[in-house]
Amino acid sequence: MALFGFSAFRSLLKRGSSLKPWSVPAASWSRAFGLPWQQPYTVRYASNLDDGPWHGMPLGGFGAGCIGRSPRGDFNLWNLDGGEHWQGSIPDCQFALFERQGDQVRAHALATAPQTDDSQPELDKPLSSWSWYPASTEQRKTGSYSARYPLSWTHYKGVFAAELVCEAFSPILPGDYRRTSYPLAVFRWQLQNPTSQSLELSLLLSWRNTCGWFTNTDPSASVHFRDDGSPEHSYVPAIGRGEGQCNRWIDQPGLIGVLMEGERADPLAEGQGQWCLAVPDHLPGVEVMRCSRWDPSGDGSELWSSFASEGTIPNSNTAHKSLAGEQTSAALAVKVTLAPGESLEIPVVISWDLPVTAFATGVRDLRRYTDFHGSDGQAAAALAAEALSDWSDWREQIDAWQAPVLAREDLPERLRMALFNELYDLASGGSLWTAARPGDPVGRFGVLECFDYAWYESLDVRLYGSLALLQLWPELDKAVLRSFARAIPAADATPRPIGWYFTQGRGRVEAPRKRAAATPHDLGAPNESPFDATNYTAYQDCNLWKDLASDYVLQVWRTFLLSPNGEDLSFLAECWPAVVQALSYLKRFDVNHDGLPDNGGAPDQTFDDWPLQGVSAYCGALWIAALEAALAMAQRLQLDLGLNTAEEQHQFSGWLEQSRVNFDRLLWNGEYYKIDAESGTPVVMADQLCGDFYARLLGLPSVVADERSRSSLNAVKEACFEGFEGGRLGVANGLCRDGMPLDPKGTHPLEVWTGINFGLAAYYRLMGDATTATAICSAVVNQVYGGGLQFRTPEAITAVKTYRACHYLRAMAIWALWATHTDWQLIPGAERAGSEW
Known part of the structure; x- marks a missing residue:
């Protein structure tokens, strides 16, 4: 069917002898009008949001x-x-x-x-x-x-x-x-x-x-x-x-x-x-x-x-x-x-x-x-x-802006569809975008983690999910990171009960809401004072998390380095004091002085129902990548702005050298990296090398050697992807090497996290395995867009057609696939700062 432009509309009626029949547009999700779903996914927990599939x-x-x-x-x-x-x-x-x-x-x-x-x-x-x-x-x-x-x-x-x-x-x-x-x-x-x-x-x-x-x-x-x-x-x-x-x-x-x-x-x-x-x-x-x-x-x-x-x-x-x-x-x-x-x-x-x-x-x-x-x-x-x-x-x-993605036939059409449609969350994910003010030239911006976890811009989640914002609206990504820079030095001693201990039957355990220099988990909630009162979530004590500081540092350097608008030294300088504070605070958790922060036994990272003990592969790799990013920042700020960062460079270099020596020594088992150094948990953690992915994405020295990266990815593919429902659903978070669950009643290890899968797929692509990357993404996209989850993509899906936490921010990590293309910056318009801020 011909769709006429505005000039044709002005003449109003247009005769045509060869009107084209309607066809479904390329790279779109399509469904017969009003056709019911036979068996859509339903919620895992009764209290979670489930509006049904009509989205x-x-x-x-x-x-x-x-x-x-x-x-x-x-x-x-x-x-x-x-x-x-x-x-x-x-x-x-x-x-x-x-x-x-x-x-x-x-x-x-x-x-x-x-x-x-x-x-x-x-x-x-x-x-x-x-x-x-x-x-x-x-x-x-x-x-x-x-x-x-x-x-x-x-x-x-x-x-x-x-x-x-x-x-x-x-x-x-x-x-x-x-x-x-x-x-x-x-x-x-x-x-x-x-x-x-x-x-x-x-x-x-x-x-x-x-x-x-x-x-x-x-x-x-x-x-x-x-x-x-x-x-x-x-x-x-x-x-x-x-x-x-x-x-x-x-x-x-x-x-x-x-x-x-x-x-x-x-x-x-x-x-x-x-x-x-x-x-x-x-x-x-x-x-x-x-x-x-x-x-x-x-x-x-x-x-x-x-x-x-x-x-x-x-x-x-x-x-x-x-x-x-x-x-x-x-x-x-x-x-x-x-x-x-x-x-x-x-x-x-x-x-x-x-x-x-x-x-x-x-x-x-x-x-x-x-x-x-x-x-x-x-x-x-x-x-x-x-x-x-x-x-x-x-x-x-x-x-014009969609054309470069539509033209990439090396990505299957269904994945190109999902690249566009996962952007829905920037509008309907409870997004908040305020009027401009001094220090915030495009206003303050935030998207909820999800409506079940209703707080803005969870830092561990946006490590994955903000890659879309960076590539398309980079000034909004900077606005979020500026908000975190202001929040890191702040403190709020208000005690709060920690929810995880209730689920464990361990009674009331309280913690202060926000410690000074601790990187906050989030920028607050819509029923309080977002951006000003941070760390709304109380499921865990986020002051103890071992990934948040690294997540922040990596995002600052990523946004500086990869923004379509070019490198912004003033943004980097604005965030630098918070970077130094965040890393120094996290180093306090290096209890055995091996250079690497130690996880404390209670879930203290993005897998916040999954306890880790001692040095962990996930948090340790992020830490090493973040130190490399901080050193790169320090050098640029000294070279280009004349800031004296010699002391920080010396300190971070020492931590980095020690961390690199001990990471492989403590965690490499000959085939893949152990989940942690002290718990003895015999599982292959799917996202064990997220830090290595980020380092490679940003052109930093890799965290691990190429052969160990590929060996680990092969173990993840065999145990957590092919070994879990035959790869039909995606990559489970953590299974034993033979593909069996350590605990058949486990929560996070047996879930397929959509955003983690998309990020992991991008890692496979960076390491030259585009076939596995496509297979992982396709499996997840098929579940979402075939199971009535479209425009409410959840954090997690299970093998029994249940889900948790819909409208989830991390799912925009599918844009990590685009970030691994060498010419992703060619999307028209993304490079404009905007003439009217």
Whole structure:
């Protein structure tokens, strides 16, 4: 099917004698429209988030809040409160199509019939007078849903005489720190008449006024523990709050639309602002209708009766405010007649301006897009107008930045698909992106570890998952690392109970929240004061972790060295004091003075349910790589900025020499590296040489010799990949050399961690084994995108079709595959710092 550009749209109708049939776009995830899953993955722990498999691609800019339209056509994702997640289908938020062909009339909402959910009475019951689009079955396909983030396509076929495609996207543009923050979605509708008769068509968009809904009515900062020992906080949004809402027409240069507003406090509160539905103001030959207010709590006939019979809606502009208990929706429709062979393209924009995001009581911030559209919550129409003016340029830029990846046929198409689609988490992973401020030229940025572990930018996790951010939006990656640089010297002596000890039946064990010079695990949680109050997680005492300092140092050097924007010495200098503090603090845990920090027996690294004792391969290799990175930093800062780093170079060199001598002596067993030096645990740890991978990725001296790296990787492949379910699922974290589990009831060792697998695959690729790299990635991608886990990729999957911790940050480690290509920096736009910071 031909999709016309904006210039063609201006002429509105375009005759064509050879219109191309629809086909699924390259490197996209696709599923028959509305087709149920037979056996999707389910949660491992009852308390973990499980919304079911009906997840589509998110729409909306980073940190702007996002909405999502599912593979059955309904809008069911509403992550509009910073750091929080709410999923539920709102039936009247929907597109619909009316069609008349001669005497035949058809009208359907363009989603499958909504399911009654008694747990959400505030959303009312489904609209009984509406006709819903039939779902696909195994015998009959009524359309398809496809996604290649930030693009999605919903194709409708076989129900209407017309063919319909809706391409939806937001301006997610590498290197653009303005448009990537915008709270809006463009729906590019293509209506085609493939018949020999004229078709009268009317496209409807209905939307609920949700102003005031997305704020937490229970902002308690107290920590509770789940059944897996992890801390959580309550989220009780004001869903259904309708008092004081009003909708009205808006007409201005560039758009015709409906504006939805609600009550406004002074200053503006979280969740308050505007929504806008809009189409271009110049539509020759097209009738535009607007209904500013209708009641979605009834059977829906108020709107549907005339639409289903004539393709019209009540033209009304009633702007009075709703009373307590009332709900208000608005609608917009466009009506046109298509001659045989004609096509029409119509862009429809949904924008929202909810500028305030709040945390603990009295703690608030402004979203990044307010730097460009103001913070008064009255910019929804301006955002929509910009989208209607510029959407075709945005669309071309998306094609341009995706083209280098699409062209890499050495990566299987399914992996190229996953490279794009795993970026979804930057929008819907509870992302927070604040307005700029002194010291933060592009604002402060953070993505949650996941919604079950709801704290920002877990440092051990982003060691893997931030490679995408580095390659596409490097200034945001710097913003995160600046936040850690400020947090490392800070201290908070508040005692907290450590959750792991509860799961072990060992009672209450407390630890201070944050020790000075300890590298924090995370940048805080959305129910407290993120960026200022760090180390939210209390499952383990993160002051004792043996990987975090190394993780930080490696990320600083990585971002300096590999940023598409070039080397930034001022960034390096800004982070240097924290680098020195972090490494000096970690060296305190070298209890036997062999140069290497010792793990303490309680889980004290990213595998935080897996105890290690003494020197460990995982933490020791990261430590050696980090010392090499710190030495490289010190030399550059002295050479290029004249900083006196001689003392640090001397100290780090001594530690490094001692560490290198003892690492192999303590851990090499002749075939692979032991998990640790003292526990005697006889397992092959899959990610034992993550530090060596990072050293090689950054061009530093390798941690281990090439032959020992390859020998270890071969043992991992045989024991943890081929020996675990025949390689069908991916690489298990740790198994005995014969592929058997040490403990059949173990947690972390028997899980396949998606992000660890992607990072490990990149290591295989660096070491020349692209075949194994592809096999590992393919196994994981098949589980995620075949098991109903798309756009909610979990941390861990198991052999019995369960998962843990969906919407997980580490899964973006699939971009480590791209980082191992020599020309990954060629993605257009990523190298731009952005002209409007």
